[in-house]
Amino acid sequence: MILQVDNLAKSFDGFIAVAGVSFQIEKGELCSIIGPNGAGKTTVFNIITGHLSMDKGRVVFNGMDISRLPAHKICRLGLGRSFQRINIFSRLTVFENIQAAVLTHRGKSLSFFTSVQPLFQEETEEILVSVGLQDHRDAVSGPLAYGFQKQLELGIALASNPKMLLLDEPTAGMSRQETKGTIELIGKIVREKGLTLLFTEHDMSVVFSISERIMVLHQGQLIASGPPDEVRTNQDVQKIYIGESRCS
Amino acid sequence: MSRQNWILIAILVLMGLIPVTGSRYYVFLLTDILIFGLFALSLNLLLGYTGLVSFGHAAYFGIGCYACGLLIKKAGLSFGIAFAATGFFGAAAALIIGFFCVRLTRIYFALLTLAFSQIVWAIVFKWNSLTGGDTGIYDINFPKFLDSRTKYFYFTLAVVSISVLILRKIVNSPFGRILMTIRDNPERTEFIGINVKLFQLLAFIISGFFSAISGGLFAVFNHSIFPDFCYWPVSAEVLIMTILGGMYSFFGPLVGAAVLLYLRMEVTSYTVYWPFILGTILILLLFFFPGGIVGFIENQIKRWRSSK
Numbered sequence: 420m421i422l423q424v425d426n427l428a429k430s431f432d433g434f435i436a437v438a439g440v441s442f443q444i445e446k447g448e449l450c451s452i453i454g455p456n457g458a459g460k461t462t463v464f465n466i467i468t469g470h471l472s473m474d475k476g477r478v479v480f481n482g483m484d485i486s487r488l489p490a491h492k493i494c495r496l497g498l499g500r501s502f503q504r505i506n507i508f509s510r511l512t513v514f515e516n517i518q519a520a521v522l523t524h525r526g527k528s529l530s531f532f533t534s535v536q537p538l539f540q541e542e543t544e545e546i547l548v549s550v551g552l553q554d555h556r557d558a559v560s561g562p563l564a565y566g567f568q569k570q571l572e573l574g575i576a577l578a579s580n581p582k583m584l585l586l587d588e589p590t591a592g593m594s595r596q597e598t599k600g601t602i603e604l605i606g607k608i609v610r611e612k613g614l615t616l617l618f619t620e621h622d623m624s625v626v627f628s629i630s631e632r633i634m635v636l637h638q639g640q641l642i643a644s645g646p647p648d649e650v651r652t653n654q655d656v657q658k659i660y661i662g663e664s665r666c667s
Numbered sequence: 668m669s670r671q672n673w674i675l676i677a678i679l680v681l682m683g684l685i686p687v688t689g690s691r692y693y694v695f696l697l698t699d700i701l702i703f704g705l706f707a708l709s710l711n712l713l714l715g716y717t718g719l720v721s722f723g724h725a726a727y728f729g730i731g732c733y734a735c736g737l738l739i740k741k742a743g744l745s746f747g748i749a750f751a752a753t754g755f756f757g758a759a760a761a762l763i764i765g766f767f768c769v770r771l772t773r774i775y776f777a778l779l780t781l782a783f784s785q786i787v788w789a790i791v792f793k794w795n796s797l798t799g800g801d802t803g804i805y806d807i808n809f810p811k812f813l814d815s816r817t818k819y820f821y822f823t824l825a826v827v828s829i830s831v832l833i834l835r836k837i838v839n840s841p842f843g844r845i846l847m848t849i850r851d852n853p854e855r856t857e858f859i860g861i862n863v864k865l866f867q868l869l870a871f872i873i874s875g876f877f878s879a880i881s882g883g884l885f886a887v888f889n890h891s892i893f894p895d896f897c898y899w900p901v902s903a904e905v906l907i908m909t910i911l912g913g914m915y916s917f918f919g920p921l922v923g924a925a926v927l928l929y930l931r932m933e934v935t936s937y938t939v940y941w942p943f944i945l946g947t948i949l950i951l952l953l954f955f956f957p958g959g960i961v962g963f964i965e966n967q968i969k970r971w972r973s974s975k
Contacts, residue, residue: 468858494860508851510915519848520859527841528861535844579859 421446421583421615422467427476429462436462438639439476444583449609449616451626454636455659460619461503463636464587468500469493481582495524499581501572503588503619509561513552516560516571518543520578543578549608550574566597570604577608584609586618590625598622602629623660627651635659682824686817696932698820700925701827702884707908707920708834709877714906715914716838717870718850719769720777722902723784726764727757727875729897731882733791736804736892741797746810750883757879758872760787765871769864772853781899788897803893807886823884830877835917837873846870907945911952913959922961 422444429437437459444450452460465471467478469490477486485493494500508516521539522528547553550570555563560571569589576584589605590598606629609616620626626633626647633650635643643653650656686694706728713719734756738749764783771779791798798804813819837843845866848856853863886892895901904927912923930948935941956963 470854470857489862490857491860491862494858500858502855506852506855508848508855510851511847515844516848519844519856522841523845523860528845528866529842531840531842532836533841534839535841536839538841575855575859 420444421448421481422617423477423479424463424467425477425479427463427466427478428474429459429466429471430474435639437466440636440639440641442634442641442644444615444617446615447613449606449629449631450618450634451630451632452617452619452634452636453621453623453626454619456621458636459639460621460636461587464500464585464619468498468585494579494581497580497582498585499576499579499583500585501576501587501589503591505565505568505572507560507568507571507575509559511560512557513560513563513567513571514543514547514556517546517574517578520575521546524579546574546578549611550577551604565592566601569593569601573605573608577612581614583615583617586616588619588621590620590622598625605629679824679828683821686820691816694816694820696929698816698823698888700921700928701823702881702888703905703908703928704921704924705827705830705884706878706881707905707912707924708831708917709874709881710905711909711914711920712834712838712846712870712874712877714909715916715919716843716850717846717867718853719867719870720773720906721780721871721874722777722906723764723780723782723787723899724874724878724905725897725899725901726780726784726787727761727878728882728885728901728905729784729787729791729894730760731757731879731884732886732892732896733798733804733882734879735883735886736807737797739807739887740804746813746887750887753883754876754880757882758876760879761872761875762868765868765875769867769871781902784897784899784902788894788899791897792894798894801894803891805891807890807892809887819888823888826880826884830880831921834873834877838917842866842869907949911948911959913961913963913965915958916961916965919959919961923959926960 420443425441427437427440440463452463454460462471466473469485469488469492473486477484479485480493480496480498483496485496508519511519518539521542522535525539527538544553547556550573552567552570552574555567560568563571573586573589586605590601593601602625605616630647632645633647634641635650635656637659642655643650682697685697710721710724713721731753735749735753738744738752739746764780768776768779768783792800794800809815809819813822845856845861848859849863849866857863882896908923908927909920910923911927912921913919930944931941934944952959958966
């Protein structure tokens with residue numbers, strides 16, 4: 420088991436965002452958390468990665484209790500993440516974005532007098548290729564197309580050489596075609612590197628193609644967990660999704 | 668060696684030749700520019716590289732002034748030792764003040780830096796027995812081995828050049844690169860495994876160190892020091908220099924200091940309405956040259972190259 424979440428709870432000013440969520444993820448598993456908007460997916464992610472503090476509960480990663488650790492320490496333990504909205508270093512080039520993460524991972528971030536430019540060229544290049552950004556190496560990342568920025572986010576997360584990846588809606592805002600490509604890319608990288616993957620989505624169709632296990636979050640609680648076919652036929656899950664599409 | 672380095676050496680040599688012209692006016696002005704240029708560059712380590720707006724950098728400049736001045740006049744130390752210690756006083760103050768400031772973000776960070784600098788000013792202003800209060804400290808003379816404006820100019824040129832070299836090394840280092848990621852996105856930087864507050868604090872300390880060095884240079888250059896050097900208009904002025912020159916280019920703040928000090932010198936010899944001129948410059952800058960002077964020039968060069 421690589422990740423264990425016990426009875427996680429969090430409320431914001433009386434609004435209960437996460438109400439006692441527990442789950443476990445085995446090493447090498449490809450899991451997803453789905454649920455309608457506002458179900459608490461991002462909050463769960465933010466708590467696991469140390470971005471938010473929890474009211475109650477416990478998170479154990481790779482045998483270590485990380486419940487109270489700050490985000491940067493959790494990252495160093497091998498838990499990489501991406502964000503729902505674009506979160507990159509927009510004045511830096513694509514190469515520099517990834518290189519910064521690589522050099523941090525290699526423990527070089529506190530050297531003051533060596534030149535940064537020639538550092539970790541090969542490693543950075545390798546990641547650029549694996550996320551398909553080698554042609555945009557020297558482009559400043561801020562003005563890049565949305566899809567490329569999403570790929571770059573993935574690249575930054577990979578650059579810390581994580582054991583496990585948490586991707587928060589990696590295909591948010593993408594067209595069907597882009598979504599398909601991105602999901603294939605993620606699946607390929609995760610399998611090649613033998614990573615454990617946990618990602619969130621609100622679009623069900625995306626999830627079934629890649630997940631080995633799907634967890635369904637609704638109003639801050641897990642209401643189902645299992646292989647895609649089982650979840651698809653689960654009555655509670657159908658109710659939520661059909662109910663939601665009627666409303667919208 | 669790169670072309671940029673050759674250009675820098677050429678500029679350095681040209682500056683070194685200024686005293687040969689025999690113009691006392693330019694020697695004086697250039698010393699002033701070098702000192703405030705270093706001050707602006709060290710502020711820019713925070714502003715342009717780390718994305719932290721310090722509204723209280725006069726504190727470290729002032730602490731540099733008073734550290735140097737007091738060590739010479741009150742402690743009776745030689746200029747060499749006093750000046751060498753100056754930077755460490757600035758760094759120590761920045762460590763203490765920065766420790767609290769990096770806990771806040773954006774406007775709250777800026778306000779807290781301002782608050783601390785006003786406290787420094789109040790202490791300097793009120794502690795009569797040590798600082799001389801409002802009357803300041805007089806007769807801080809040139810040391811024997813630098814007993815003329817020209818010699819002191821060369822000393823300033825040397826100190827500023829070495830400081831600039833070190834600062835340039837730092838911003839081009841892995842540490843400097845991480846500062847830029849913090850500037851662009853502190854949240855994301857946390858998630859590549861960086862203790863963001865620690866890096867911000869380190870940048871703050873380095874900035875305080877070099878600000879104090881510039882203050883120390885100024886104390887002796889000016890022969891006297893006053894509480895005004897710690898007061899908030901000095902913070903505002905160095906901020907203006909930095910933005911005027913361009914905070915996203917390494918040498919921008921130095922250029923900003925040069926332009927502002929030169930203009931002030933020229934304008935005040937014609938009219939007393941310098942603040943009016945300064946305000947106009949600022950408005951033009953904010954609307955038409957958001958990247959500052961150097962940013963504007965860099966853009967023009969880029970455009971010219973891509974049109975070829």
